Amino acid sequence: MFELHPRLKQDCIAIGGFPLCRLLLMNDSTYPWFILVPERADIREVHELTDDDQVRLIGESSRLSRWLAEEFEADKINVAALGNMVPQLHWHVIARHVSDPAWPGPVWGKGPPKPYAPEAIDRIRDAAGDALGETFVKRS
Amino acid sequence: MFELHPRLKQDCIAIGGFPLCRLLLMNDSTYPWFILVPERADIREVHELTDDDQVRLIGESSRLSRWLAEEFEADKINVAALGNMVPQLHWHVIARHVSDPAWPGPVWGKGPPKPYAPEAIDRIRDAAGDALGETFVKRS
Numbered sequence: 001m002f003e004l005h006p007r008l009k010q011d012c013i014a015i016g017g018f019p020l021c022r023l024l025l026m027n028d029s030t031y032p033w034f035i036l037v038p039e040r041a042d043i044r045e046v047h048e049l050t051d052d053d054q055v056r057l058i059g060e061s062s063r064l065s066r067w068l069a070e071e072f073e074a075d076k077i078n079v080a081a082l083g084n085m086v087p088q089l090h091w092h093v094i095a096r097h098v099s100d101p102a103w104p105g106p107v108w109g110k111g112p113p114k115p116y117a118p119e120a121i122d123r124i125r126d127a128a129g130d131a132l133g134e135t136f137v138k139r140s
Numbered sequence: 141m142f143e144l145h146p147r148l149k150q151d152c153i154a155i156g157g158f159p160l161c162r163l164l165l166m167n168d169s170t171y172p173w174f175i176l177v178p179e180r181a182d183i184r185e186v187h188e189l190t191d192d193d194q195v196r197l198i199g200e201s202s203r204l205s206r207w208l209a210e211e212f213e214a215d216k217i218n219v220a221a222l223g224n225m226v227p228q229l230h231w232h233v234i235a236r237h238v239s240d241p242a243w244p245g246p247v248w249g250k251g252p253p254k255p256y257a258p259e260a261i262d263r264i265r266d267a268a269g270d271a272l273g274e275t276f277v278k279r280s
Contacts, residue, residue: 047202058198062187080220084244104224
């Protein structure tokens with residue numbers, strides 16, 4: 001049975017779900033920083049997913065990436081599965097800007113998170129629901 | 141026409157090629173740190189690849205990851221496409237150990253690289269050629 005890791009539950013906001021992955025927003029308004037979590041139990045590594053699920057993951061990641069690039073006028077998209085701290089497989093998709101405080105370095109381990117205002121979260125959830133296509137379901 | 145970015149040519153060692161990606165080894169023996177570069181011209185982002193190439197990329201990444209996990213007895217595999225410094229799409233696959241100097245942080249931007257001895261490179265190239273399957277071609 002899949003259950004979201006408590007650390008992801010604590011640090012992130014639920015935005016919705018693709019056929020494979022739950023879509024979370026990192027509660028840090030410093031960057032448009034999203035996390036895809038495949039809803040499969042006991043998976044730590046991308047290569048532990050079935051071939052079909054790997055194809056779903058890269059497809060959902062790219063759908064999200066295209067939207068982020070447009071919606072946030074990103075200079076670059078960063079995608080990564082690290083998992084050195086939280087073992088449950090989770091896939092970062094981050095819209096980067098040359099003006100952001102971590103550029104050109106990676107975002108992990110930089111300054112304290114700046115939590116979102118509730119209205120900003122609603123706005124992002126609505127925009128995601130409108131943009132991410134028929135198989136994406138918005139939820140909170 | 142695909143041409144490897146000069147910065148990747150400078151920092152990395154050619155190991156071989158999959159059907160889609162060139163396989164490079166970062167010339168830093170601190171970590172078993174490999175880079176896959178899709179041999180497609182003018183691509184910066186994963187989502188700019190065709191759907192078929194995205195499937196090839198995740199497949200080649202997972203084949204490489206499985207080998208790294210075993211060969212280097214990794215505690216975790218990190219995969220990422222950042223590209224904030226080198227715009228040509230390149231995909232990091234890194235075998236991490238709880239004992240490595242960057243753990244549990246990411247490896248980018250840490251200490252100066254420790255170049256490999258030539259024998260160590262030959263050993264890795266031979267092991268990759270033996271392990272990565274029929275569609276992988278070893279080269280230097």
